[in-house]
Amino acid sequence: MKRLILIDGSSYLYRAFHALPPLTNAAGEPTGALFGVVNMLRATLKEKPDYVAFVVDAPGKTFRDDLYPQYKANRPPMPDELRAQVQPMCDIVHALGIDILRVDGVEADDVIGTLATQAADAGMEVTISTGDKDFAQLVRAPDGNGGGSIALVNTMTGSRMDSDAAVIEKFGVPAGRIVDLLALMGDTIDNVPGVEKCGPKTAAKWIGEHGSLEGVIAAAPGIKGKIGDNLRAALDRLPLNRELVTIRTDVPLEQGPEALVLRERHVDQLRGLYARYGFNQALRELEGGTVGAEVAEKEPGRARGTGFATATAAAPEGLDPALAAPGQYETVTTVEQLQAWIATLRAAGSFALDTETDSLDPMRARLVGLSFAAEPGRAAYLPLGHDYPGAPAQLGYEQALDLLRPLLADPAVRKIGQHGKYDLHVLRRHGVAVAGYADDTLLESFVLDSGNARHDMDSLALRHLGYTTVKYEDICGKGVRQIPFSQCALDDATRYAAEDADITLRLHRVLSARLQAEPQLQAVYRDIEMPLVQVLERIEANGVLVDMDELRRQGADLSRRMLEAQERATALAGRSFNLDSPKQLCALLFDELKLPALVKTPKGQPSTNEEALEAIADLHELPRIILEYRGLAKLRSTYTDKLPEMVNPETGRVHTSYHQAGAATGRLSSSDPNLQNIPIRTDDGRRIRRAFVAPPGRKLVACDYSQIELRIMAHLSQDPGLLGAFASGADIHRATAAEVFGRPLEEVTVNERRAAKAINFGLMYGMGAFGLARQLGIDRGQAQDYIALYFSRYPGVRDYMERTREQARERGYVETVFGRRLHLEYINARNAAQRAGAERAAINAPMQGTAADIIKRAMIAVDAWIADHAQRARMLLQVHDELVFEADEEFVPELVSRVPELMSAAGDLSVPLVVDTGIGNNWDEAH
DNA sequence: GCACGCCCGTAC
DNA sequence: GACGTACGGGCGTGCG
Structure with missing residues (x-):
């Protein structure tokens, strides 16, 4: 044909x-x-x-x-x-x-x-x-x-x-009805107005119900609501629309x-054109034959995936040829096959493992299949839950998992994954407690290349293996029409899933060899990151109890006050406007009311942020009202409205996800929901914390490091003044104020302490005189004097910062006390702003990163201790310098005595690591 | 209708 | 341009 x-x-x-x-x-x-x-x-x-x-x-x-x-x-x-x-x-x-x-x-x-x-x-x-x-x-x-x-x-x-x-x-409609669909939808690009508010979904629904455009037109008088009015208003032009959209x-x-026969190409002309426009890859293909042949061989007859993204990079130089060879994948559907694979995996002693599911949320996902690889290029997919018309017979969940359990639970057989925490969750929730989770390519990459690389599998495969993976989209589609993995054909699923395990194994070969050559990084990986995986998995599984009634009450209160603020704002403005829209706000404040625009956004627009509104708050009443509204709206939309939606129906609790490779400095990040940015600084915000509660008979216990980053600065700089202040147990900001302003501790004023605190924090973030001046509302010369004074009192800090910048410039990275590295791509950039940014990151990363290392080590130690008391206490949350627990009331004294010890012992610094604790029925009280 | 960038604000 | 690390909500815009 x-x-x-x-x-x-x-x-x-x-x-x-x-x-x-x-x-x-x-x-x-x-x-x-x-x-x-x-x-x-x-x-x-x-x-x-x-x-x-x-x-x-x-x-x-x-x-x-x-x-x-x-x-x-x-x-x-x-x-x-x-x-x-x-x-x-x-x-x-x-x-x-x-x-x-x-x-x-x-x-x-x-x-x-x-x-x-x-x-x-x-x-x-x-x-x-x-x-x-x-x-x-x-x-x-x-x-x-x-x-x-x-x-x-x-x-x-x-x-x-x-x-x-x-x-x-x-x-949602067959090809023959597409023109009907398009007639209803209209096309703004071509200036063909359809039915207002009618998108593809509504149009498809109507056509489904009434058969065709004629059917919809006939049924129009009976269609209810605003959209029905819209339809009736558009009736006259629908036939014309259809004519316009009909090809x-x-x-x-x-x-x-x-x-239209495809002719021979003109190589000489192409060479000239490609060269002129700088299309080097196309040029190479022209000269060297067919770059794309490899892909074509691997996936014969595949018509899709021919977009921009699939340009196949050459394998990196020096890559073991075995790691670049094509893979052979098997679909496991019989007991005999599975048993053979289990024997192979056990004999190998270590294997790559991956799960396929129907959701990205590990606390809700249902297992659809598992894949394994024991040697590069040989991988298997075990489908369990593929369910579509004509789906081949598959092994039952129970039978398959019973066969696999001894292997997966055997700590002596090492499992390798990419973001394995997800798979651990899924398998645990399906009754399999995995032991021997030994390596994770996500974390290997994170430890090796933090700061200048992405760590997802597709990026890793391209970077380290020169291999373009099959994308999830290629198999399941994307957007609203995406199908669940359970409905995709077994051979497609195998191609995708087995490849994941195969690539994970190949990546591990490459990355573990690199780690081997860096003992410091190897230690961070082996002693901190890998043991932390199971700890985080347990914390996430524990979840935290949320008082939904409390949130509802607060939400109602916020709504009432938002409405009040809105009414006052409308009255003051003399017209209604959208208080949530910075753009409309700009027009109102700066064009209509002619208030001065004192702050600019990074794009050069007049800003309406808090600082800008504060600056004009004495000139007009409106800015304060807007600030009031903003504060309330933020709390309602981000917290009181959203948190109840995140409660897991199975557990009745909220389960955040911690991202172990989330921040380049080594910190964790949290999402879905982010429980690391629950308000605390204002009274209204703080109230949100009252909704995080302990169940009856239990208490929440919060343990946080006191001034951990400043203590690390003291340790790293070995500045005698700073070390002395921490050794004496003094209030560090007051002590700094006494030094900088040259007076006895007891004579330091509130303002002086505030200034000292701003200096202390600012320095850790690489802040300059400009920033300090803005922060404190003083002039730049004075801020410069403060900083100079600070450095003269704490010369060790100044020297440390200069050393850090130098090291960053020379090596391209900085490191924490435990040897974790952060690479700084722009540290020697020509662009001064980029370079300055990288220098600030270089100053900050050792402190932030060391603090992250310490609390991670503490979490591992605490988790090991708490394992013996699993019924009586659970770790629930980590917020950078704080750990939150839930414990039986009778167990609280033991927890409060032991956990701070373990946390303090997690770092060995030249200054004490002090841990404060709080106990309460909710998170607010526990502070 | 959806994806994305921008602006803004929350935490440590 | 000016203070580091994150996540996320609402708005406005572009899509060919």
Whole structure:
């Protein structure tokens, strides 16, 4: 069967123009869109079509303009940057041997529609390559009778639609009803107004209920609500809309599809064009044969994934060839197969493990399958929960997990994962307690390359193996039309899942070798990060109890006060406006009320942030009202409204996720929900903490390090003054004030202590005189004097900071007391602002990072101790310098005596590590 | 309708 | 440009 590919050139040119950064070649000519189109074309040609056409719009009026004079009236002219790329694009397309079709008075869509229909009628297999969803109306599956087919591919997203089923999956209606759908939706780009507020979902729903556009029109009088009114208002123009969105399949063309033969490419012309525009990869392919062959061999006949993202990088130099060889994957569906694999994995002594599920939330996800790899290139996928029409028989959960349990629970068999904490959760919740979780490629990468790299598997595979992984999207789609993993075909699932285990194993080979060569980093990885995985998994599983009634009460109170503030704001402004909109606020305050715009956002706009509003609060009443409103709105939207939604229905508790590779300094981060930024500084905010409670008979206990980062600064700098202050147990900010302002401790004023505190914190963040002046509301010269005075009293600190900057410049990284490194990409940047930023990060990272190391070590020690008392106490939360526990009331004394000891012992510094504790029925009281 | 960038604000 | 590390909500805009 002959194959025809029709490329929607205009669509790709625009999309590439918007999607890619504004690249230029050496001569300064814009090349971004061109680059995108060229990559797309190269990928398309790898499909080896018999016929190809690159179709573009031609100038001139079309039949649609006659039907509807406002058609496309709102379109801005083509940007110059893009216009400049049109001719080069045509040159390249031509040199590739592809015909360019441009028909006067006919839009590209209609040319494509006509050619596609003619070709399919003649029995060809037609692919339309476009980003425009409207073409879905042309999709037609092979009739199995010698008739042709029309499929749609979008090489930018990798999606493919080749049957009514696929169209229905994406749009909720079959190909034949797409025009009805589009008529209802309208198209703002083409200036075709549809039914207001009617998107694809509503349109599909109506068509589903009433059969067709005619059905919907007939049913219009009975459709309720605002949207029903909108529909009735639009009734008259719906037939015209449909005509406008219908792609013509019968325009007269001079030549048929059989004339569009793909010709031999002009290598010399291409070489010149690629060189001129700096397309080095394309150039290499031209000279060296076929770069893409490897991908094609690995995934024969695969039509998708030919977008920009899949350019296959060469394997890094020096990579063990075994780690670059293609993989062979097996789908395990019988007991015999599974037993054979278990024997293989056990014999190997270590293996990579990965789970597939139906959710990203590890506390809700249901297991769909497991994959394993014991040697590079050999991996298996064990499907358990694939459920779709025609799904092959699979092993039962219980049977399979019973067979696997001894292996997974055996601490002597080492398991390797990528972000294994997730898999540990899932398996635990399915009755399997994994032991021997020994290596994690996410954490290996995090420890090795913190600061200058991403650590997700796709990035790691490309960086360390030169390998482009199968993306989840390729298998399951994305957006609203994404299907759960349990509904994807077993061979697709195996290709994806087994690859995950395979790649994890290969990555571990590469990364563990690198760690081996760095004993300090190896120690951070082996003694801190890996043991912490199970600790975090337990903390997350514990969750924290939330008093929903308390949140509801607070939410209602906040709403009432927000309304009051809003009414007062409206009265003051003399008109209504959206208090949540910084843009509208700007217009009101700075244009209408002519208040001075004293603060600018990073983009140079007038800012309405707290500082800006405070600055004009004495000139007008409104700014204060807005500040009041903002404070209330933040609490309600972020906390009282959202937290109840996050309660897990199975456990009745809130389970945050801690990200072990979340912050480059080594700190954890928390999300879904973020429990590390619950308010504490204002009374209203603090009240939120009353909703984090202990169940009856239990208490919450909070233990926090006192001034840990400043103590680390004392340790790192070995400054005698600072060391002495901490040794004496003095209030550190008061002691600093006494030193800087030259008076006895007892004579330090409140303001002096405040200034000293600002200096102490500011220095740790690399703050300069400018920042200190702003913070304290003093002039810059005075701030400079304070800083100079500080450094003269604490010269060790000054020397330490200079040493740190120097080390960062020389080595490109800084390190913590425990040897954790943070790489600083911009430390020697030409751009002064970038460089200054990197220097501040360099100053801060050893302190923040050492504190993170210490509390992580403490968590491991506390977890080990608490394991013996698991019924009586649980660790619930970590907030950078604080650990929160829930304990039986009778156990609290023991906890309060033991935990601070363990926390203090987690670091061996030149100053004491002091831990404060609090006990209460809720988190607020426990402080 | 959705994805994304911006602005803003919360924590340590 | 000016204070480090995070996460997240609401708004406004672009999408071809």
